[in-house]
Amino acid sequence: MIPHLLSMQDLSVDQITAILDTAETLKEIALRPIAKVPTLRGRTVCNLFFEDSTRTRISFEIAAKRLSADVINFSAKGSSVSKGEGFKDTALTLQAMGVDAIVVRHAASGAPQQLTRWVDAKVLNAGDGWHQHPTQGLLDLFTIRERLGHIEGLRAAVVGDVFHSRVARSVVQGLLTMGAEVTIVGPPTLLPPRVDTWGTAVSHDLDAVLPKTDVLYLLRVQQERMGEQFFPSSREYARIWGVDRDRLARLPEGAVVMHPGPMNRGVEVTADAADAPNSMIQLQVTNGIAVRMSCLYLMLGGEDGRAADVGGRGSNSERVEA
Amino acid sequence: MSGFTLTGARVVDPAGGRDEVANVSIDGEIVVAVGGQVQGTRVDADGLVLAPGLVDLHVHLREPGREDAETVESGTAAAAAGGFTAVCPMANTDPVCDHAGVVEQVSRLAREAGHCDVYPIGAITRGLRGEELAEMGAMAAQGVRCFSDDGMPVRSAQVMRRALEYARTWDAIICNHAEEAALTWGEGGRGATAGGRGSGGAAGGGGGADAAQMNEGELSSLLGLAGWPHEAEEVMVARDLILARGRGARLHVPHVSTAGAVDLIRDAKARGARVTAEAAPHHFTLVDELVTSYDPVYKVNPPLRTKDDVEAVRRGLADGTIDAIATDHAPHPPEQKEQEWAHAPCGMLGLETALAVTLTQLVGAEPVGTELVGAERPVLTLSQALAALSTNPARSRDIGGHGGPIQPGGPANLVLFDPAQRWTVDERALHSRSRNTPFAGTQLRGRVVSTLLRGRFTFRDGALA
Structure with a gap:
C-alpha cells in the first residue's frame, strides 16, 4: 500500500x-x-x-x-x-x-x-x-482524532517558524488532507515562500485566531533564527506569538494544545501553558x-x-x- | 587545387547575411570560394547545414585543479563534438586564473590538444575573493579580453566600479556573476572559500542548508530547500548596470535566468549601455519542477526557474536583448553529483547538447530537404539561432576569425550539422570526462556531423578527427 x-x-x-x-x-x-x-x-x-x-x-x-x-x-x-x-x-x-x-x-x-x-x-x-517528518504528522493526527474524535471540520492553527519546519509541512498537509481548516500564524519572515499556495489561511495576529481554534499547534522556534534577522528577539517573539496561560484562556472550550518537542519553554510556550490540562504534548510522545x-x-x-x-x-x- | 569543396549544404551565415545552398571550397586554413564550382576533393554535404563554428562565452574546463571532472583536452574535445570552434573557459580553476601563468598554461594545453580555440577569461579579483583586483594587464598582454570571478559575485560595489574603470585600459569586458550573496547565502555570506557555490564551482560542496539550493518559490517551499530568489539576480544586474552606465565600461551579464533580469538588460540597451548578455540552454528549456526528483543533476547556479522565466529568456533571445547562447558547461564527476542535494555542487554539462537543444526548443519549422521540422513554439529562425551561438558571441568578445562571415579569404572555422536528425542523449557517450547532463535520455533534433578549425576537421562524420 x-x-x-x-x-x-x-x-x-x-x-x-x-x-x-x-x-x-x-x-x-x-x-x-x-x-x-x-x-x-x-x-x-x-x-x-x-x-x-x-x-x-x-x-x-x-x-x-x-x-x-x-x-x-x-x-x-x-x-x-x-x-x-x-x-x-x-x-x-x-x-x-x-x-x-x-x-x-x-x-x-x-x-x-x-x-x-x-x-x-x-x-x-x-x-x-x-x-517532511511524516510520522510526526501522523502521530499528531492520531492524537487529535483520539482526543477530539475526528479531524474533518476542525479548525487548526499552526504557529511559529513554518519556514524552517519539516514538522509543519507534514502536519499542515495531513490536516488538510483529512479535511481540517488550517491557519498558519507567525511573523511574515517565518512563513514559507508562496505560502498562499498551501491551501491554508494566514494570519499574523494570534490573539484574533485563538477564539476560532480547536487545535493549537506550536512549533519550536530556533534561537539561531534571531541572529539571521527573522525576528528581533525571543522576548518580542514570546510577546507577540508565544502562548501563555492568558492566551490559552482565549481558546474555545475543548481545544487542545500541541507541540512536536523539544520545547523552548519561555519562547513559544510558557511552562504553565505547556503543562496545562489541555496540553497533548506528552500524549503525542506516547502515541x-x-x-x-x-x-x-x-x-x-x-x-x-x-x-x-x-x-x-x-x-x-x-x-x-x- | 589541393583543397576540398563541401557540396550541397545550406550555408547559413548570419555575419554574411547568407542563407542559400552553395558549395564552399576550402584550401589550407581558409575558405577560397563560396557558391562556385567544385574545387579539389568533393565532400558531399547534401541536406546538411553549414555555418560558422560555434563560439561559447562561458565554459568550465576545470584544468588546472579538477582534472577528475574535466581537462582542457577532454573539454575541448566535447566542444569540437558539439560544433564549437572557440570556447572561453572561466577563471575558477585551482589555482585561480588570476595571473598570466594560468592563462599561458591553459592556452598551451589547448594548442596541444588542438580541438578548438580557447580564449581564457581572467579573474577580476585575486583568488576570486572580491577584494583586490587581479593583475589584468599581465593577462591582457596574453590576449585576455574578458574578466570574471564567475561562481563568485563581486560583492563590493567599490571593487566592481574600480574593475569596470580599470578594464577600460584595454577596452576589456567585465562579466560579474550576478548573485547578491546576502540574499542567497544569508547575511555575512560565506566568503570565497566556499568556491563550490557557483555554477562552475570547481570544488565540491553546495554550502549549508541555509545556502540557496533552488529557485525560491512555491516548489522550494514545498521541498524544504532554501530559496535562491530572483531578486538576488536582479539586484546585482541592476547594480552592475548602474555602475557601468556613463563610464564607457563594457559589462557582460552571464547566465541570465529571470524575467526581471531580461527586462533590466532590455531597458539598459535601449538607453545605449555597452552591455551584452548570455543565456544558457538549460535556462530556456528546463524549469524548477525538475527539482522535485531531488536529483542533483538538476542543481545549477543560477537555478532552474519558472515557466514564466523560461518564456522571458526566450523572448530576450528573440528580440536581441540576450546576445548569446552560452552553455556554462560545468562538469562534475558522479561522486560529487551523487550526494545529498544540499551537498552536491552546482553545474551541468552543455557543450555537446547546446546546438541540438537550441534547434529542438527554439527554432521554427523550415524546409530542410523535403521534411518540415521545427520546435513546437518557435522563437528564432535558424539564422538567428546561429547568430546567438556563433556570430554574436564572437563579436561581443572581439574574437576574430570566428562567427563568420563565411567568405573567400576568411579562416575556415565551420560546423556542418544535420538539422533534422533525431538522436537520444547518452551521457556515457559524451566526450566530456563527466556525465552530468540534464538531457540524458532526452530525444533532440539536430546533430553535429563535422567541425572544422582553420580548414582542419576536428570532428568528422560523428567522431573526433
Whole structure:
C-alpha cells in the first residue's frame, strides 16, 4: 500500500485512515503484560541517523522491537560516514546487507527520496531537512482524532517558524488532507515562500485566531533564527506569538494544545501553558510509538513484505495477534 | 587545387547575411570560394547545414585543479563534438586564473590538444575573493579580453566600479556573476572559500542548508530547500548596470535566468549601455519542477526557474536583448553529483547538447530537404539561432576569425550539422570526462556531423578527427 513513507503529501485520506486505525489497534499492545507481538520477527529495521535525534530514534526503536523486528542503529557519527564514506556508498552497503526497512533522518531535504533509488528496502522518512517528518504528522493526527474524535471540520492553527519546519509541512498537509481548516500564524519572515499556495489561511495576529481554534499547534522556534534577522528577539517573539496561560484562556472550550518537542519553554510556550490540562504534548510522545508501529507493520507486515491488507480494524487485530 | 569543396549544404551565415545552398571550397586554413564550382576533393554535404563554428562565452574546463571532472583536452574535445570552434573557459580553476601563468598554461594545453580555440577569461579579483583586483594587464598582454570571478559575485560595489574603470585600459569586458550573496547565502555570506557555490564551482560542496539550493518559490517551499530568489539576480544586474552606465565600461551579464533580469538588460540597451548578455540552454528549456526528483543533476547556479522565466529568456533571445547562447558547461564527476542535494555542487554539462537543444526548443519549422521540422513554439529562425551561438558571441568578445562571415579569404572555422536528425542523449557517450547532463535520455533534433578549425576537421562524420 505504501512503497515508502517519504512525505505526507503522498498519502491519501484512505491511507492515513488505515495507518491511524491500525495504530489504534497496536496501541493496546503497550498495555499488555508482555508488550510485544511476533509480527515482524525475522525482519531487520535499520535506524540510519545522519542527524542526532534521540527522541525519534528511540521511538522508532521501541516501535520496531514491540513488533519483534531486529533493530540496527546506524549513526552517522562514529560510523564510516564520518570517515568520509558518502551517502550513496552507505546506502549501497545497507543494500548489500539486505535490511528490510531503513528509517532515515537527515539534515538534507530529499535525502530519503534519494535513498529509494539505491536500495530495495522500504524507506521511512524520520525527518529530512526542512522538508517532511511524516510520522510526526501522523502521530499528531492520531492524537487529535483520539482526543477530539475526528479531524474533518476542525479548525487548526499552526504557529511559529513554518519556514524552517519539516514538522509543519507534514502536519499542515495531513490536516488538510483529512479535511481540517488550517491557519498558519507567525511573523511574515517565518512563513514559507508562496505560502498562499498551501491551501491554508494566514494570519499574523494570534490573539484574533485563538477564539476560532480547536487545535493549537506550536512549533519550536530556533534561537539561531534571531541572529539571521527573522525576528528581533525571543522576548518580542514570546510577546507577540508565544502562548501563555492568558492566551490559552482565549481558546474555545475543548481545544487542545500541541507541540512536536523539544520545547523552548519561555519562547513559544510558557511552562504553565505547556503543562496545562489541555496540553497533548506528552500524549503525542506516547502515541508516536503506536503510529510508528503501524507504519512499520503496514509496510513490512504482509506475506511478501508488501503492505498487508488493512481493510478493517478487526482484520488488523487478528493479524497482529496471529 | 589541393583543397576540398563541401557540396550541397545550406550555408547559413548570419555575419554574411547568407542563407542559400552553395558549395564552399576550402584550401589550407581558409575558405577560397563560396557558391562556385567544385574545387579539389568533393565532400558531399547534401541536406546538411553549414555555418560558422560555434563560439561559447562561458565554459568550465576545470584544468588546472579538477582534472577528475574535466581537462582542457577532454573539454575541448566535447566542444569540437558539439560544433564549437572557440570556447572561453572561466577563471575558477585551482589555482585561480588570476595571473598570466594560468592563462599561458591553459592556452598551451589547448594548442596541444588542438580541438578548438580557447580564449581564457581572467579573474577580476585575486583568488576570486572580491577584494583586490587581479593583475589584468599581465593577462591582457596574453590576449585576455574578458574578466570574471564567475561562481563568485563581486560583492563590493567599490571593487566592481574600480574593475569596470580599470578594464577600460584595454577596452576589456567585465562579466560579474550576478548573485547578491546576502540574499542567497544569508547575511555575512560565506566568503570565497566556499568556491563550490557557483555554477562552475570547481570544488565540491553546495554550502549549508541555509545556502540557496533552488529557485525560491512555491516548489522550494514545498521541498524544504532554501530559496535562491530572483531578486538576488536582479539586484546585482541592476547594480552592475548602474555602475557601468556613463563610464564607457563594457559589462557582460552571464547566465541570465529571470524575467526581471531580461527586462533590466532590455531597458539598459535601449538607453545605449555597452552591455551584452548570455543565456544558457538549460535556462530556456528546463524549469524548477525538475527539482522535485531531488536529483542533483538538476542543481545549477543560477537555478532552474519558472515557466514564466523560461518564456522571458526566450523572448530576450528573440528580440536581441540576450546576445548569446552560452552553455556554462560545468562538469562534475558522479561522486560529487551523487550526494545529498544540499551537498552536491552546482553545474551541468552543455557543450555537446547546446546546438541540438537550441534547434529542438527554439527554432521554427523550415524546409530542410523535403521534411518540415521545427520546435513546437518557435522563437528564432535558424539564422538567428546561429547568430546567438556563433556570430554574436564572437563579436561581443572581439574574437576574430570566428562567427563568420563565411567568405573567400576568411579562416575556415565551420560546423556542418544535420538539422533534422533525431538522436537520444547518452551521457556515457559524451566526450566530456563527466556525465552530468540534464538531457540524458532526452530525444533532440539536430546533430553535429563535422567541425572544422582553420580548414582542419576536428570532428568528422560523428567522431573526433
